[in-house]
Amino acid sequence: MRESGAGTLDTHEHHAERGFWRTYVFSTDHKMIGKQYLSLGLFWAVVGGLLAHVMRWQLAWPDTAVPGWGEVGPETYNVLVTMHGTIMVFFVAMPILLGAFGNFLIPLMIGARDMAFPRLNMLSVWVFALASLVLFTSFFVPGGAASAGWTGYPPLSAKVEYTGVNWGLNLWILAHALEFAAFLMGGVNYLTTAIALRVPGMTFFRLPLVIWQQLTATTLFLLSVGPLIAGAVMLLLDRIIGTHFYAAEGGGDPLLWQHLFWFFGHPEVYVILLPAVGLVLDVLPVFARKPIFGYRWIIYSTIAAGGLSFIVWAHHMFVSGMDPRLAMPFSITTILISVPFAYIMFAMIATLYKGSIRFDTPMLWALGFIAMFIVGGLTGIFNGSAPADIYISDTYFVVAHFHYTLFSSVVFGGFAGFYFWFPKMFGRLLSEPLGKIHFWLTLVFFNVTFFPLHNIGLAGMMRRIANPLEYEFLVPHQWINVVATVGAILLLASQIPFVVNVVWSLLAGKTAPKNPWEANTLEWTAPSPPPPLNWGTTLPVVYRGAYEYSLPDMAEDWLPQDRALAARSR
Amino acid sequence: MAISAEAEAIPGILPGKVGVWWFLASEIMLFGGLIASFIVFRLGSGGWHGEAAHLSVPIAAVNTLVLLTSSLTMVQAFATAERGDQRGLRTYLALTILLGLAFLGIKAYEYTSEILAGFTPGTGIFWSFYYTMTGLHALHVLAGAVVNSILLGAGRLRNPHRLELAGLYWHFVDVVWIFLFPLLYLA
Numbered sequence: 001m002r003e004s005g006a007g008t009l010d011t012h013e014h015h016a017e018r019g020f021w022r023t024y025v026f027s028t029d030h031k032m033i034g035k036q037y038l039s040l041g042l043f044w045a046v047v048g049g050l051l052a053h054v055m056r057w058q059l060a061w062p063d064t065a066v067p068g069w070g071e072v073g074p075e076t077y078n079v080l081v082t083m084h085g086t087i088m089v090f091f092v093a094m095p096i097l098l099g100a101f102g103n104f105l106i107p108l109m110i111g112a113r114d115m116a117f118p119r120l121n122m123l124s125v126w127v128f129a130l131a132s133l134v135l136f137t138s139f140f141v142p143g144g145a146a147s148a149g150w151t152g153y154p155p156l157s158a159k160v161e162y163t164g165v166n167w168g169l170n171l172w173i174l175a176h177a178l179e180f181a182a183f184l185m186g187g188v189n190y191l192t193t194a195i196a197l198r199v200p201g202m203t204f205f206r207l208p209l210v211i212w213q214q215l216t217a218t219t220l221f222l223l224s225v226g227p228l229i230a231g232a233v234m235l236l237l238d239r240i241i242g243t244h245f246y247a248a249e250g251g252g253d254p255l256l257w258q259h260l261f262w263f264f265g266h267p268e269v270y271v272i273l274l275p276a277v278g279l280v281l282d283v284l285p286v287f288a289r290k291p292i293f294g295y296r297w298i299i300y301s302t303i304a305a306g307g308l309s310f311i312v313w314a315h316h317m318f319v320s321g322m323d324p325r326l327a328m329p330f331s332i333t334t335i336l337i338s339v340p341f342a343y344i345m346f347a348m349i350a351t352l353y354k355g356s357i358r359f360d361t362p363m364l365w366a367l368g369f370i371a372m373f374i375v376g377g378l379t380g381i382f383n384g385s386a387p388a389d390i391y392i393s394d395t396y397f398v399v400a401h402f403h404y405t406l407f408s409s410v411v412f413g414g415f416a417g418f419y420f421w422f423p424k425m426f427g428r429l430l431s432e433p434l435g436k437i438h439f440w441l442t443l444v445f446f447n448v449t450f451f452p453l454h455n456i457g458l459a460g461m462m463r464r465i466a467n468p469l470e471y472e473f474l475v476p477h478q479w480i481n482v483v484a485t486v487g488a489i490l491l492l493a494s495q496i497p498f499v500v501n502v503v504w505s506l507l508a509g510k511t512a513p514k515n516p517w518e519a520n521t522l523e524w525t526a527p528s529p530p531p532p533l534n535w536g537t538t539l540p541v542v543y544r545g546a547y548e549y550s551l552p553d554m555a556e557d558w559l560p561q562d563r564a565l566a567a568r569s570r
Numbered sequence: 571m572a573i574s575a576e577a578e579a580i581p582g583i584l585p586g587k588v589g590v591w592w593f594l595a596s597e598i599m600l601f602g603g604l605i606a607s608f609i610v611f612r613l614g615s616g617g618w619h620g621e622a623a624h625l626s627v628p629i630a631a632v633n634t635l636v637l638l639t640s641s642l643t644m645v646q647a648f649a650t651a652e653r654g655d656q657r658g659l660r661t662y663l664a665l666t667i668l669l670g671l672a673f674l675g676i677k678a679y680e681y682t683s684e685i686l687a688g689f690t691p692g693t694g695i696f697w698s699f700y701y702t703m704t705g706l707h708a709l710h711v712l713a714g715a716v717v718n719s720i721l722l723g724a725g726r727l728r729n730p731h732r733l734e735l736a737g738l739y740w741h742f743v744d745v746v747w748i749f750l751f752p753l754l755y756l757a
Contacts, residue, residue: 112578113578116579116585116588116589117585117589184593184596187592187596188589188592188593188596189589191588191589191592192585192588192589192592193585195583195588196579196580196583196584196585196588197578197579197580197585198580199578222592222595222596222599223595223596223599224599225596225599226596226597226598226599226600226601226602226603227599227600227602227603227604227606227607228603229600229603230600230601230603230604230607230706231603231607233702233706234607234698234702237691237698237702241691241692242691242692243691243692243697243698243701243702244692244694244695244698245607245695245698245699245702250692250694250695250698251611251615251694251695251696252611252695252698253611256607256610256611260603260607263603539578
């Protein structure tokens with residue numbers, strides 16, 4: 001690898017002469033790859049969001065024609081549920097929170113010029129694009145797209161006859177395999193880069209917290225995805241060549257899939273949550289003008305939560321028919337995992353305490369994340385303890401819970417990061433008023449959409465049913481479904497200011513200065529947007545941690561990581 | 571003026587090696603998932619010993635020897651490369667590839683005789699595991715042989731570092747077989 005270092009340099013050096021294809025498509029530049037992940041993720045967000053709206057329409061006004069879609073039958077509804085979940089978790093949350101922010105921020109924040117393996121990085125995004133193509137194609141093959149739920153439980157998923165979907169589900173498995181390969185390549189790259197390419201002075205305990213969160217999330221992904229890949233191979237073999245892993249009649253066990261899936265699946269939710277937590281942790285001190293509260297303990301908590309996430313998976317399976325003696329240990333580990341997260345939320349709030357808070361758009365989103373995630377975290381305690389969960393399992397209470405956690409991570413956390421780093425990514429400023437309108441509308445209609453789902457879940461509405469009016473006990477509660485659907489439509493409409501904002505800013509926005517938010521971390525010392533290879537002829541040198549705001553006896557209330565102490569007196 | 575990300579790594583840390591170790595960590599979890607599933611099923615149900623008795627222990631034992639010898643030649647290739655002996659390096663690397671291919675050949679013979687005897691992946695849960703685990707392992711051996719062939723075909727090796735990375739992977743594939751052999755054939 002090393003001997004090729006001098007060779008790759010020439011292609012970088014002549015970046016000014018590189019054409020359109022080398023700059024925007026076949027680029028090895030981590031910033032462009034981050035933007036490619038961002039674009040693909042936003043494309044899928046539109047697809048996944050539209051699927052959600054078709055679902056919500058069907059739930060509010062069952063068996064009426066959905067505008068722009070037509071009538072939704074139960075089979076199509078199963079496809080909608082499956083593909084919405086798959087797309088949002090694997091093709092929106094991961095590419096945006098890990099792919100886009102990880103690629104863009106890791107080299108810039110540690111002072112590197114690029115990832116440790118730039119070509120592997122390009123391969124990663126292209127394999128992800130291929131996965132996207134395969135998943136998109138699966139909508140149009142005979143039999144339609146996968147419809148066995150985003151968790152793909154056998155026996156439903158193991159035999160073609162059960163769902164009537166043949167190629168759709170095979171392509172669904174293939175798209176996952178490609179997606180995992182893409183993020184394995186990305187993950188190896190992230191970890192190697194952060195271990196090997198930190199600039200002088202950038203010790204592990206001076207890294208910005210978003211980097212710590214990215215690295216922990218990546219480690220969780222690398223160590224948890226293997227068993228699911230093994231499980232997916234078994235599922236594919238069961239479907240194609242007739243092995244018996246999940247078929248009880250051949251000596252197999254359908255529960256094996258649930259164990260393998262959730263051994264991955266629970267760390268996976270932290271793979272999504274942790275980067276979002278990291279984005280918020282890095283936004284808060286900048287706009288509170290205060291050092292982050294308990295920097296090291298946030299890191300220790302993150303690692304503890306990551307470790308615990310490997311021994312909580314069966315809390316997804318309390319009603320699956322597994323040995324009931326397992327319920328109590330898994331309840332205990334699940335409730336235990338709320339301790340480190342409670343600490344992190346506490347540290348976020350403590351960072352605000354007595355700060356000089358600036359309510360710019362990124363800060364609003366970060367505060368929104370704290371408020372909304374706490375709701376999701378608290379309902380998690382009910383889901384995590386077996387006695388309560390046996391009652392609410394597979395109801396809309398659970399749907400409300402994971403939308404409060406995942407939606408707050410991807411949307412509130414993601415937009416906090418997006419509004420914060422947009423000037424660095426694209427060299428333009430966004431409109432503050434439009435950003436604030438976007439935030440408030442999203443906050444209100446997110447709650448209108450998802451809060452009532454708690455109530456209808458406790459009233460007994462099950463997940464994944466296509467027509468609630470078929471169940472007599474749900475008919476009196478149907479108005480809740482209508483409220484949630486109206487909320488969802490307005491939630492989608494609330495994204496219009498965002499689209500206007502981005503398009504207007506890219507076309508005619510004000511040019512962004514180097515450091516518009518007066519922040520400390522290294523990326524703000526590079527030009528906006530940073531050139532290929534990020535830094536001039538010399539790398540930055542780091543003298544201090546990332547969060548030194550409002551120090552006494554200083555004229556300015558921030559102190560960048562690369563400023564030597566001698567430059568301090570002025 | 572030489573500017574590249576890789577050239578500016580922290581002294582003493584080889585990015586390639588760090589990357590390969592992280593990759594192997596995820597591979598351990600892949601085979602770990604399969605092996606753990608196998609053990610749970612094996613402990614949970616009877617009658618597996620009878621199924622396993624249809625496998626040929628002598629052939630698999632010879633195959634184990636072949637694969638372990640290939641690890642020895644891989645180490646020898648690296649050792650000779652560090653001494654700067656290009657001819658010795660190429661000989662040992664070629665031997666490693668040949669032994670890897672021999673392993674695959676013997677495995678293919680085994681598969682053929684088992685399938686001809688009527689034991690296919692659909693015969694039962696033991697055979698499902700047997701074919702999946704050994705098949706996935708064989709794919710890894712094949713991948714290793716391809717990597718080694720690329721190194722051999724690339725001509726003069728200036729830096730033994732790459733050989734070390736390929737070696738790490740090759741030894742990992744061997745170690746997996748050391749778990750598979752007793753679990754599937756002897757247990």
